[in-house]
Amino acid sequence: MKKPTPRAVTTLVIFALAVWALNVDLPKPWLDAPHPLEIDSLQAASGDSDSLAATSDTLHSGETIGALLSRRGVSSSAMSKVMGAASGLDARRIPAGMPVTVRSDSTGAAPREIVFQLAPDRLLHVRRTGDSTWTSNEERLPWVTDTLVVSGRIDENLYQALDDSATILPKGARAELAWTLADIFEYRVDMSRELQPGDQFRVLFERMIGSAGQTKIGRVLAARMVLSGTTTETVRFDQGDGRAAYFDATGRSMQAAFLRAPLAFRRISSVFGLRKHPILGIWRQHQGTDYVANAGTPVRTIGDGVVNFAGTKGGYGNLIEIRHRSGLVTRYGHLRAFASGIRAGRVVTIGQTIGYVGMTGLATGPHLHFELLVDGTQKDPATALKKSAGAPLAAADRPRFDAQLTILLASLGKAQA
Ligand SMILES: [Zn+2]
Known part of the structure; x- marks a missing residue:
């Protein structure tokens, strides 16, 4: 279509x-970057970088930083000093492909400055300040x-x-x-x-x-x-x-006592569409809501509560049941596994990962089976959770909020006809 x-x-x-x-x-x-004047003074202190002979390289897959530096003419005696000075460099977290620039006073001369690009906006400069003294500083690009x-x-x-x-x-x-x-x-x-x-x-x-x-x-x-x-x-x-x-716009918090879904949208958006409603179940009698998601997707408790049950139960497969305030109970079924420490009696807080999507019990594909009960009766979460709307803004904040609301909504503008 x-x-x-x-x-x-x-x-x-x-x-x-x-x-x-x-x-x-x-x-x-993100504006924590050094003031431009400070950047200038750093460069002045170490000589004008632009006048140095520079070679650019990237860390190859499986290559150590030492191997790259050695390739670029850093002597083994300088190596330990460079690595010692490069305190911001966590060798275990350096991805292959990291750009590295090596600068010398002239082509073929011993390197004077090495610049590791830790992230698109983070540079680690390691400079030789004397014959054998190396120092480093991190630069955040604005x-x-x-x-x-x-x-x-x-x-x-x-x-x-x-x-x-x-x-x-x-x-x-x-x-x-x-x-x-x-x-x-x-x-x-x-x-x-x-x-x-x-x-x-x-x-x-x-x-x-x-x-x-x-x-x-x-x-x-x-x-x-x-x-x-x-x-x-x-x-x-x-x-x-x-x-x-x-x-x-009425001044109520967008946060509330309950999340509206047991899976974070960012975890499932790639597999979900309004028109896609795959048939998942051969478990025809059950009530509740099925969420399609990849196996292993984290499942979160929609509210604070206490774990009633964490174990295997019939068609649910691996099931977690959580008791919340106000007579609310939630169930999370077909789990592949429980999060560590999740067992009956455990206190959980809203949004906490309690388990992982699977297809245990009567399920033909990975999905989460979710139920909400109020006083023991199945309810539609869309209506049952409406009452838990967010708390209103403090009265003292109201005038400032109203002023900000007016400006931001004006900037947001109206939908085009
Ligand atoms: Zn289901």
């Missing part, structure tokens, strides 16, 4: 000065942040919708944005089950661009989802002390 073309898909760059003004006081860890709005229509799932509409972003960043959005709504919406074709999303977020052109998703500042005709808007609110959280 041909996939419908997303309608009303717009991608806008917003130079929202108001948004920038709001963000001034919030922490920006990221540039701008603010974008992406919106679209959901035809298959949120992951697919972002992939189709956020074409301004590289593919990996589109997925990250979908997952971040799902995380913000994960106490309100089960993104893997409750979306309908025609639902809509709109999101205001920060895009961070690194010095090498790489892109990642910063903070989501505001979002709107229209699900089955019901609109939910949320904004990020700085509560002071560096704490920030998401609240809906």
Whole structure:
């Protein structure tokens, strides 16, 4: 079947000065890079790097750093000093393909500086400061942040919708944005089950661009989802002390006592689509909800509670039953394995991994069987968990929140007709 073309898909760059003004006081860890003046002074202290003869190399698969440096003319006597100075270098975590630059005063001369690119935005400089003294310092390359709005229509799932509409972003960043959005709504919406074709999303977020052109998703500042005709808007609110959280437009927290799904959307989005409802069961009598997922996908408790049962039980296979407050009980079946330490009597906290998706018991493929019971009766999680909506904002925060809400929703803008 041909996939419908997303309608009303717009991608806008917003130079929202108001948004920038709001963000001034919030922490920006990616701007921890040295001040440009400090970079200049470091380079001045060690000589102008550009005037050195430089050779670039990458760590080969299975190669040690020592072997690479040796290939690049670092003597065995210098080697131990280089490695000693390179305190930021964890040899066990260095991936093959790491770029390494070796600089000398002239071609063929003994190396004077070695630069390890630990990450796209992290360089480790190891420099020879005398004849045989080596020192190191780590440089964080600055990221540039701008603010974008992406919106679209959901035809298959949120992951697919972002992939189709956020074409301004590289593919990996589109997925990250979908997952971040799902995380913000994960106490309100089960993104893997409750979306309908025609639902809509709109999101205001920060895009961070690194010095090498790489892109990642910063903070989501505001979002709107229209699900089955019901609109939910949320904004990020700085509560002071560096704490920030998401609240809906009425000032209620987007967090609540229960998660809406026992699997994180980011773990299953690649195998799930609205139109795909594979037949999993030969276990016809059972009630509950089946989540398709790869075997081994972590299963989390949807709320705080105490493990009632962790063992094998008939068609459920490996089953965990958790008792929560207010007469709620949840069950997680067909598990391949339990997380370590999970047994009857164990206290668990919301979101904690309790087991892993499998196909034990009566199951024809890997999936999670999930049940929610209230006072011993099966309930639809979508309705039973509505009551556990988030706590309202403190009254003292209200005026500041209202001001921020107005600005962020204006920056988010309206859907295009
Ligand atoms: Zn089931």
